[in-house]
Amino acid sequence: MPLSPLLVKASAQGRTVVDVTPERAGWTHVGFKVLRLAEGESESVDTGARELCLVVLTGTVDVEVDGQRFDQLGTRDSVFEPVSPAAVYVPGGKTVTVRAQRNAEVALCTAPAGTEPRTVSVIDPAAMTRSVRGKGSNTRHVCDILPHTDPRAAHLLVVEVLTPAGHSSSYPPHKHERDALPEETRLEETYYHRLNPPQGFAFQRVYTDDRSLDEAMAVENHDTVMVPRGYHPVVAPHGYDLYYLNVMAGPTRYWVFRNDPAHEWMLQPAA
Numbered sequence: 001m002p003l004s005p006l007l008v009k010a011s012a013q014g015r016t017v018v019d020v021t022p023e024r025a026g027w028t029h030v031g032f033k034v035l036r037l038a039e040g041e042s043e044s045v046d047t048g049a050r051e052l053c054l055v056v057l058t059g060t061v062d063v064e065v066d067g068q069r070f071d072q073l074g075t076r077d078s079v080f081e082p083v084s085p086a087a088v089y090v091p092g093g094k095t096v097t098v099r100a101q102r103n104a105e106v107a108l109c110t111a112p113a114g115t116e117p118r119t120v121s122v123i124d125p126a127a128m129t130r131s132v133r134g135k136g137s138n139t140r141h142v143c144d145i146l147p148h149t150d151p152r153a154a155h156l157l158v159v160e161v162l163t164p165a166g167h168s169s170s171y172p173p174h175k176h177e178r179d180a181l182p183e184e185t186r187l188e189e190t191y192y193h194r195l196n197p198p199q200g201f202a203f204q205r206v207y208t209d210d211r212s213l214d215e216a217m218a219v220e221n222h223d224t225v226m227v228p229r230g231y232h233p234v235v236a237p238h239g240y241d242l243y244y245l246n247v248m249a250g251p252t253r254y255w256v257f258r259n260d261p262a263h264e265w266m267l268q269p270a271a
Contacts, residue, residue, distance in 0.1 A: 004215040006206055010222030018224045020190055025226050029155060029249035030188040031110035032224065037100035044097040047090055051113040053146050053158045055245065056086040059104025063088050064097045065120045074104065079243045080162065080196045084125035084143050089152050091118035107192065111249035114154025121152055140169045148254045157248040157255055166238045172263040173231035179251060184258045187250040189227040193219045193242065200240030206232045231260050
Protein backbone atom coordinates (compact mmCIF):
# COMPACT_ATOMS: atom_id res chain seq x y z
CA MET A 1 0.00 0.00 0.00
CA PRO A 2 1.46 3.42 -0.92
CA LEU A 3 2.23 5.91 1.82
CA SER A 4 -0.26 8.63 2.58
CA PRO A 5 0.49 11.87 0.70
CA LEU A 6 0.31 13.62 4.10
CA LEU A 7 3.10 11.53 5.65
CA VAL A 8 6.70 12.68 5.25
CA LYS A 9 9.10 9.91 6.22
CA ALA A 10 12.29 10.89 7.99
CA SER A 11 15.71 10.52 6.42
CA ALA A 12 18.04 8.32 8.46
CA GLN A 13 21.13 9.67 6.72
CA GLY A 14 22.59 13.11 6.20
CA ARG A 15 22.06 16.42 7.92
CA THR A 16 18.42 16.99 6.93
CA VAL A 17 15.94 14.83 8.83
CA VAL A 18 12.85 16.24 7.11
CA ASP A 19 12.11 19.25 4.88
CA VAL A 20 8.54 20.39 4.24
CA THR A 21 8.29 23.43 1.99
CA PRO A 22 4.98 25.14 1.17
CA GLU A 23 5.45 23.91 -2.40
CA ARG A 24 5.85 20.31 -1.27
CA ALA A 25 2.84 20.57 1.05
CA GLY A 26 0.68 22.29 -1.56
CA TRP A 27 -0.20 25.17 0.73
CA THR A 28 0.81 28.77 1.42
CA HIS A 29 2.15 29.37 4.90
CA VAL A 30 3.98 26.67 6.89
CA GLY A 31 7.55 25.58 6.22
CA PHE A 32 9.28 23.04 8.45
CA LYS A 33 12.77 21.56 8.47
CA VAL A 34 14.74 19.55 11.00
CA LEU A 35 18.54 19.39 11.05
CA ARG A 36 20.81 16.98 12.88
CA LEU A 37 24.15 18.63 13.60
CA ALA A 38 27.18 16.84 14.99
CA GLU A 39 29.41 18.70 17.42
CA GLY A 40 31.21 21.50 15.55
CA GLU A 41 28.95 21.39 12.48
CA SER A 42 27.13 24.51 11.35
CA GLU A 43 24.35 25.49 8.97
CA SER A 44 23.44 28.91 7.55
CA VAL A 45 20.06 29.98 6.20
CA ASP A 46 18.68 33.21 4.77
CA THR A 47 15.16 33.95 5.98
CA GLY A 48 14.30 36.04 2.90
CA ALA A 49 10.58 36.78 2.84
CA ARG A 50 9.86 34.37 5.69
CA GLU A 51 10.05 34.57 9.46
CA LEU A 52 11.74 31.81 11.44
CA CYS A 53 11.36 30.22 14.85
CA LEU A 54 14.47 28.14 15.49
CA VAL A 55 13.79 25.52 18.18
CA VAL A 56 16.66 23.60 19.80
CA LEU A 57 15.02 20.22 20.23
CA THR A 58 18.09 18.57 21.78
CA GLY A 59 21.75 19.46 22.33
CA THR A 60 23.37 22.87 22.62
CA VAL A 61 24.01 25.38 19.84
CA ASP A 62 25.30 28.88 19.21
CA VAL A 63 23.16 31.05 16.94
CA GLU A 64 24.34 34.12 15.03
CA VAL A 65 21.94 36.46 13.22
CA ASP A 66 23.63 39.13 11.10
CA GLY A 67 26.51 39.34 13.58
CA GLN A 68 24.34 39.20 16.72
CA ARG A 69 25.33 36.14 18.78
CA PHE A 70 23.31 33.97 21.13
CA ASP A 71 25.54 31.33 22.72
CA GLN A 72 24.95 28.07 24.55
CA LEU A 73 21.27 27.66 23.70
CA GLY A 74 19.64 24.39 24.68
CA THR A 75 20.04 22.03 27.61
CA ARG A 76 17.98 18.96 26.73
CA ASP A 77 19.40 15.56 25.92
CA SER A 78 15.92 14.32 24.98
CA VAL A 79 12.65 15.95 23.91
CA PHE A 80 10.99 13.78 26.56
CA GLU A 81 12.62 15.70 29.41
CA PRO A 82 10.09 17.93 31.28
CA VAL A 83 12.10 21.02 30.28
CA SER A 84 11.17 23.80 27.86
CA PRO A 85 13.35 24.14 24.75
CA ALA A 86 15.55 27.04 23.75
CA ALA A 87 14.22 29.02 20.79
CA VAL A 88 15.05 32.10 18.74
CA TYR A 89 12.65 34.22 16.70
CA VAL A 90 14.13 35.71 13.51
CA PRO A 91 12.20 38.03 11.15
CA GLY A 92 12.57 38.12 7.38
CA GLY A 93 15.64 39.44 5.59
CA LYS A 94 18.22 37.91 7.97
CA THR A 95 21.12 35.47 7.69
CA VAL A 96 21.15 32.86 10.46
CA THR A 97 24.03 30.56 11.33
CA VAL A 98 23.58 27.78 13.87
CA ARG A 99 26.64 25.89 15.17
CA ALA A 100 26.42 22.79 17.36
CA GLN A 101 28.43 22.92 20.58
CA ARG A 102 27.46 19.27 21.03
CA ASN A 103 25.33 16.91 18.97
CA ALA A 104 22.05 18.71 18.36
CA GLU A 105 18.70 18.46 16.65
CA VAL A 106 17.25 21.78 15.52
CA ALA A 107 13.83 22.61 14.05
CA LEU A 108 13.43 25.48 11.58
CA CYS A 109 9.79 26.62 11.63
CA THR A 110 8.88 29.24 9.03
CA ALA A 111 5.97 31.29 7.69
CA PRO A 112 5.54 34.48 5.63
CA ALA A 113 7.26 37.39 7.36
CA GLY A 114 4.50 39.94 6.94
CA THR A 115 5.07 43.63 6.33
CA GLU A 116 5.61 45.07 9.83
CA PRO A 117 9.21 45.44 11.09
CA ARG A 118 10.13 42.86 13.73
CA THR A 119 13.19 42.13 15.84
CA VAL A 120 15.42 39.16 16.53
CA SER A 121 14.86 37.76 20.02
CA VAL A 122 15.57 34.73 22.18
CA ILE A 123 12.39 33.14 23.49
CA ASP A 124 13.15 32.53 27.15
CA PRO A 125 12.39 28.89 28.10
CA ALA A 126 11.47 30.06 31.60
CA ALA A 127 8.73 32.26 30.14
CA MET A 128 7.12 29.50 28.07
CA THR A 129 3.77 28.40 29.45
CA ARG A 130 3.65 24.72 30.45
CA SER A 131 0.27 23.13 31.05
CA VAL A 132 -1.63 19.87 31.28
CA ARG A 133 -4.66 19.31 29.04
CA GLY A 134 -7.33 16.66 29.18
CA LYS A 135 -7.97 14.01 31.78
CA GLY A 136 -7.61 10.27 32.15
CA SER A 137 -6.22 8.64 29.02
CA ASN A 138 -6.65 11.96 27.20
CA THR A 139 -4.06 13.73 29.39
CA ARG A 140 -1.12 15.38 27.61
CA HIS A 141 1.57 17.90 28.55
CA VAL A 142 1.92 21.10 26.53
CA CYS A 143 4.66 23.71 26.16
CA ASP A 144 3.70 26.89 24.29
CA ILE A 145 6.86 28.05 22.53
CA LEU A 146 5.35 30.78 20.34
CA PRO A 147 1.60 31.06 21.04
CA HIS A 148 -0.79 33.58 19.48
CA THR A 149 -0.57 35.64 22.68
CA ASP A 150 3.12 36.33 21.94
CA PRO A 151 3.16 39.39 19.65
CA ARG A 152 6.66 39.00 18.23
CA ALA A 153 5.65 36.92 15.15
CA ALA A 154 3.59 37.79 12.08
CA HIS A 155 2.10 34.37 11.30
CA LEU A 156 3.96 31.61 13.18
CA LEU A 157 2.55 29.54 16.03
CA VAL A 158 4.78 26.86 17.61
CA VAL A 159 3.94 24.40 20.39
CA GLU A 160 5.23 21.04 21.62
CA VAL A 161 3.19 18.27 23.21
CA LEU A 162 4.14 15.14 25.16
CA THR A 163 1.50 12.39 25.09
CA PRO A 164 2.07 9.53 27.55
CA ALA A 165 1.92 5.94 26.32
CA GLY A 166 -1.63 4.68 25.90
CA HIS A 167 -3.08 8.19 25.64
CA SER A 168 -4.77 10.13 22.85
CA SER A 169 -3.94 13.69 21.85
CA SER A 170 -5.37 16.45 19.66
CA TYR A 171 -8.53 14.82 20.95
CA PRO A 172 -11.50 15.01 20.76
CA PRO A 173 -10.71 15.56 17.10
CA HIS A 174 -10.61 19.24 16.18
CA LYS A 175 -10.02 21.28 13.04
CA HIS A 176 -9.01 24.81 12.06
CA GLU A 177 -9.64 25.20 8.35
CA ARG A 178 -12.05 28.13 7.94
CA ASP A 179 -11.64 31.88 8.33
CA ALA A 180 -14.72 32.18 10.52
CA LEU A 181 -13.92 34.07 13.69
CA PRO A 182 -14.96 33.73 16.44
CA GLU A 183 -15.82 30.07 15.71
CA GLU A 184 -12.69 28.96 13.80
CA THR A 185 -9.51 30.13 12.09
CA ARG A 186 -7.68 28.73 9.07
CA LEU A 187 -4.27 27.34 10.00
CA GLU A 188 -2.03 24.91 8.16
CA GLU A 189 -0.14 22.58 10.49
CA THR A 190 2.72 20.12 10.69
CA TYR A 191 3.29 17.43 13.32
CA TYR A 192 6.89 16.34 13.91
CA HIS A 193 6.79 13.06 15.83
CA ARG A 194 9.28 11.51 18.22
CA LEU A 195 8.81 8.18 20.04
CA ASN A 196 10.25 6.85 23.29
CA PRO A 197 11.62 4.19 23.03
CA PRO A 198 12.57 5.18 19.48
CA GLN A 199 11.54 1.93 17.79
CA GLY A 200 7.90 2.72 18.59
CA PHE A 201 5.08 4.03 16.45
CA ALA A 202 1.90 6.05 16.83
CA PHE A 203 -1.25 6.60 14.79
CA GLN A 204 -2.64 9.80 13.30
CA ARG A 205 -5.80 10.32 11.29
CA VAL A 206 -6.62 13.40 9.18
CA TYR A 207 -10.20 13.61 7.95
CA THR A 208 -12.87 16.12 6.92
CA ASP A 209 -16.59 16.21 7.66
CA ASP A 210 -17.46 14.99 4.17
CA ARG A 211 -14.56 12.46 4.13
CA SER A 212 -13.18 13.96 0.93
CA LEU A 213 -9.95 13.76 2.91
CA ASP A 214 -9.56 10.71 5.15
CA GLU A 215 -6.02 9.47 5.79
CA ALA A 216 -4.89 7.15 8.59
CA MET A 217 -1.14 6.87 9.15
CA ALA A 218 1.31 4.90 11.28
CA VAL A 219 4.04 7.38 12.20
CA GLU A 220 7.52 6.42 13.34
CA ASN A 221 10.32 8.30 15.07
CA HIS A 222 11.16 11.60 13.28
CA ASP A 223 8.26 11.36 10.80
CA THR A 224 6.17 14.43 9.94
CA VAL A 225 2.47 14.64 9.17
CA MET A 226 1.07 17.54 7.14
CA VAL A 227 -2.42 18.77 8.05
CA PRO A 228 -3.80 21.01 5.28
CA ARG A 229 -7.37 20.82 6.65
CA GLY A 230 -9.63 18.56 8.64
CA TYR A 231 -9.58 16.91 12.06
CA HIS A 232 -6.27 15.36 13.11
CA PRO A 233 -6.30 13.18 16.27
CA VAL A 234 -3.26 11.20 17.45
CA VAL A 235 -2.97 8.01 19.54
CA ALA A 236 0.13 6.71 21.34
CA PRO A 237 0.03 2.90 21.82
CA HIS A 238 0.84 1.20 25.10
CA GLY A 239 4.56 1.25 25.88
CA TYR A 240 5.57 4.25 23.77
CA ASP A 241 5.49 7.89 24.83
CA LEU A 242 4.85 10.31 21.98
CA TYR A 243 6.29 13.80 21.52
CA TYR A 244 5.32 16.12 18.71
CA LEU A 245 6.25 19.63 17.66
CA ASN A 246 3.42 21.55 16.00
CA VAL A 247 3.96 24.43 13.59
CA MET A 248 0.87 26.38 12.53
CA ALA A 249 0.37 29.43 10.34
CA GLY A 250 -2.40 30.97 8.30
CA PRO A 251 -3.90 34.28 7.19
CA THR A 252 -4.80 35.18 10.79
CA ARG A 253 -2.36 34.52 13.63
CA TYR A 254 -4.95 33.20 16.01
CA TRP A 255 -5.71 29.63 17.08
CA VAL A 256 -9.43 28.93 17.29
CA PHE A 257 -10.61 25.38 16.58
CA ARG A 258 -13.85 23.48 16.14
CA ASN A 259 -14.34 20.04 17.66
CA ASP A 260 -15.88 17.22 15.65
CA PRO A 261 -19.53 17.34 16.80
CA ALA A 262 -19.74 13.56 16.72
CA HIS A 263 -17.16 13.30 19.50
CA GLU A 264 -17.72 16.48 21.48
CA TRP A 265 -19.98 14.63 23.93
CA MET A 266 -16.95 13.42 25.87
CA LEU A 267 -16.20 16.99 26.98
CA GLN A 268 -19.49 17.25 28.83
CA PRO A 269 -19.36 17.09 32.64
CA ALA A 270 -20.18 13.71 34.11
CA ALA A 271 -23.78 13.47 35.25
